[in-house]
Amino acid sequence: MAIQKRGICPAAGSHVNHRSHINPATPSRVEVRHHRRSVRSSHCWSPLSPCLCHRCCAPVTVSSVRASLLCVRIINKFEFEVKVVDFVSIANLLALPSYGQCRESDLFLTQKPTGAIVKGKAEWEVTISTGCAKCNFPGVRVNCLGFQTVEPINTSILGKPEGGLCLVAKGRPISRSQPVTFKYASDTSFPFHAVETKIVCT
Known part of the structure; x- marks a missing residue:
């Protein structure tokens, strides 16, 4: 399944083209190709927004029963990946003041x-x-x-x-x-x- 998203990022003011490929065999992993020529810092991508404008991971619903975070890890300046991090596995970490x-x-x-x-x-x-x-x-x-x-x-x-x-x-x-x-x-x-x-x- 492929999802195409396009838009203008308010933070950078530049056109962004995202294509995400979801592997049904591994639904916990989402790979996203970023077609801008450079990525200056690690951001988080939300399907609710067409751009990489979020410095913190935005909560999204990835199924009808579980809420997760999509977190970005920069691979190189042309490419990054997004991994689904389940709230249950990070709940204790987030709860620590x-x-x-x-x-x-x-x-x-x-x-x-x-x-x-x-x-x-x-x-x-x-x-x-x-x-x-x-x-x-x-x-x-x-x-x-x-x-x-x-x-x-x-x-x-x-x-x-x-x-x-x-x-x-x-x-x-x-x-x-x-x-x-x-x-x-x-x-x-x-x-x-x-x-x-x-x-x-x-």
């Missing part, structure tokens, strides 16, 4: 067994850290509903549960130079993960 140069995904929570045994239970060490140099993460809360340990944890490191969440380090900022570490003892590791945080960038 960005603050300056850091994201919530730059806050890491890892844990490992120490090899020690405390009151017959395996000891685990939890580290909450970030590799982001420009921002810090104050007010971190982790899920702790149902958490139990036979090894006491100082409440200045892991606060008491409130609504199934525990405040880490009394809310002090976690930065690349100031991670937070605590230990607990349990038969199995507890699935801690950060639920809430703020991001402050310098």
